[in-house]
Amino acid sequence: MTWQEHYATDFQQVFGTPLLNLVRGEGSIVTDDEGNDYLDLLGGIAVTCLGHNHPALVDAVTTQLRTLGHVSNFFTTPPQLALAEKLASYLPGAKAFFANSGTEANEAALKLARKHRPGGGFVALSGCFHGRTMGTLSVTHKEAYRTPFAPLIEPVVFVEPEDVDALRAAVTEQTAAVILEPIQGERGVVALSDSYLRAAREITQGAGALLIVDEIQSGMGRTGSFFAHTSAGITPDIVTLAKSLGGGFPIGAMLAVGATGDVFAGGDHGTTFGGNPVACAAALAVLDVIEEEGLIANNAEVGAAWARELAELDGVAEVRGSGLLLGVAVADAATLHKELLAEGFITNAPNPETLRLAPSYLITDEQRAAFTAALRELLERRRR
Ligand SMILES: Cc1ncc(COP(=O)(O)O)c(C=O)c1O
Structure with missing residues (x-):
């Protein structure tokens, strides 16, 4: 039995089928049951503020x-x-x-x-x-x-x-x-x-x-x-x-x-x-x-810089929020969220026009840059 079949049989279906079966986390990376790594930009919906396994x-x-x-x-x-x-x-x-x-x-x-x-x-x-x-x-x-x-x-x-x-x-x-x-x-x-x-x-x-x-x-x-x-x-x-x-x-x-x-x-x-x-x-x-670790001031600084970078992407209408709670305004956010997941990035779409980012306060510059690059690439692909 696959875990999806197991889930469909043994659980009340309030959450739909889970996107992944996650087995491990370290910092801002989580790993699924097939050994695939994902950059966690959602942090369990604004929860894992120190990342995983701190x-x-x-x-x-x-x-x-x-x-x-x-x-x-x-x-x-x-x-x-x-x-x-x-x-x-x-x-x-x-x-x-x-x-x-x-x-x-x-x-x-x-x-x-x-x-x-x-x-x-x-x-x-x-x-x-x-x-x-x-x-x-x-x-x-x-x-x-x-x-x-x-x-x-x-x-x-x-x-x-x-x-x-x-x-x-x-x-x-x-x-x-x-x-x-x-x-x-x-x-x-x-x-x-x-x-x-x-x-x-x-x-x-x-x-x-x-x-x-x-x-x-x-x-x-x-x-x-x-x-x-x-x-x-x-x-x-x-x-x-x-x-x-x-x-x-x-x-x-x-x-x-x-x-x-x-x-x-x-x-x-x-x-x-x-x-x-x-x-x-x-x-x-x-x-x-x-x-x-002075993470509150760091969130303000890092979040503002990241929001500016994301707002410059072609296909992003605006970036709302502040610090490390950001809403990236894009068309068809639900599809983009799935495409990002396939590329190894966890986000979510609270509504059809917004991607939400609420990562660990300890997310690195490289990790943020990797996400920004992936989003740029996916938005470009849409225009081709
Ligand atoms: C603003 C706000 N209030 C309340 C809640 C409910 O919290 P919980 O899911 O822990 O019950 C949430 C959860 O998403 C929230 O975002």
């Missing part, structure tokens, strides 16, 4: 697993305490709730907002993606994801990004929270402007609603600052994290700032695995490497 991450996880693997939230542990403190150094005044994924971090944020304003509704943006649980799906825009699961949590209003008047009209004293991504990944890596983020802060504050900033994809330094919303000079009530936080080890976090951090009381929310010491040790190791 020694600091492997050491932290194995050492912690040997020391104390799991205890539940009846107890705390040194890595859990240290991680909460570390995250508060990036978001002063924040108190942590740890989860295992992005959707769980957002789910916790939505619950907190409902508790803060009982019965309150939510406002989210067109094109947004916040997760697949019933709560986070309710504030996710794509109809195809939502329709089979109606009725979802209500009331939820979607407004067009950058339309401040629409946001002002949608947010009332019955709104529990506005939730937004500073860079909308699924929409095609489209950043919100600083002025829109500031307006969202001012409007939510005026209505007594919470502002939840979903930094699950954009956070942890990927875009050239620890959080993508920092350039707007705002402080959200809640910031959610996951993906790169654990560098490939599952962990999510819901950070609530100031009084928002005291909204949940005993028993309001919970998790068996969230805040697991191994996951927290992984996140601490990731953040240490990011800090020690």
Whole structure:
């Protein structure tokens, strides 16, 4: 039996047939079951920020697993305490709730907002993606994801990004929270402007609603600052994290700032695995490497140079995003993504007009150049 037949038989078909059966990874290279190497420009969708098999991450996880693997939230542990403190150094005044994924971090944020304003509704943006649980799906825009699961949590209003008047009209004293991504990944890596983020802060504050900033994809330094919303000079009530936080080890976090951090009381929310010491040790190791190696400033510099190079290619309409979260605007991105894969490059196409790049922060100049050359060649081939 081939692995494709095995997959078709033994798995629920939510993901379609996987593109490859991957067996190994080292740095930005992954290897399939036939020994073919691929340059990983997607990083497990913005997750493996230190690449594959990074020694600091492997050491932290194995050492912690040997020391104390799991205890539940009846107890705390040194890595859990240290991680909460570390995250508060990036978001002063924040108190942590740890989860295992992005959707769980957002789910916790939505619950907190409902508790803060009982019965309150939510406002989210067109094109947004916040997760697949019933709560986070309710504030996710794509109809195809939502329709089979109606009725979802209500009331939820979607407004067009950058339309401040629409946001002002949608947010009332019955709104529990506005939730937004500073860079909308699924929409095609489209950043919100600083002025829109500031307006969202001012409007939510005026209505007594919470502002939840979903930094699950954009956070942890990927875009050239620890959080993508920092350039707007705002402080959200809640910031959610996951993906790169654990560098490939599952962990999510819901950070609530100031009084928002005291909204949940005993028993309001919970998790068996969230805040697991191994996951927290992984996140601490990731953040240490990011800090020690100056990777955030490096992402800003390298990402800007790469975006300029890619934008110059014939066939690329524009390059959106910043740092190492880039959306390359091309025609028929889905076909290009498959052609790139056949050439040994892993990307993805969040929509028909965008190739998304979210590689390891440690991707080398040569690796970036190899991708740029391959993309140039494929785009040229299209014109022949
Ligand atoms: C912005 C954003 N929020 C939430 C999620 C959901 O995270 P997870 O897939 O870990 O549940 C994602 C995942 O792609 C995301 O990009």
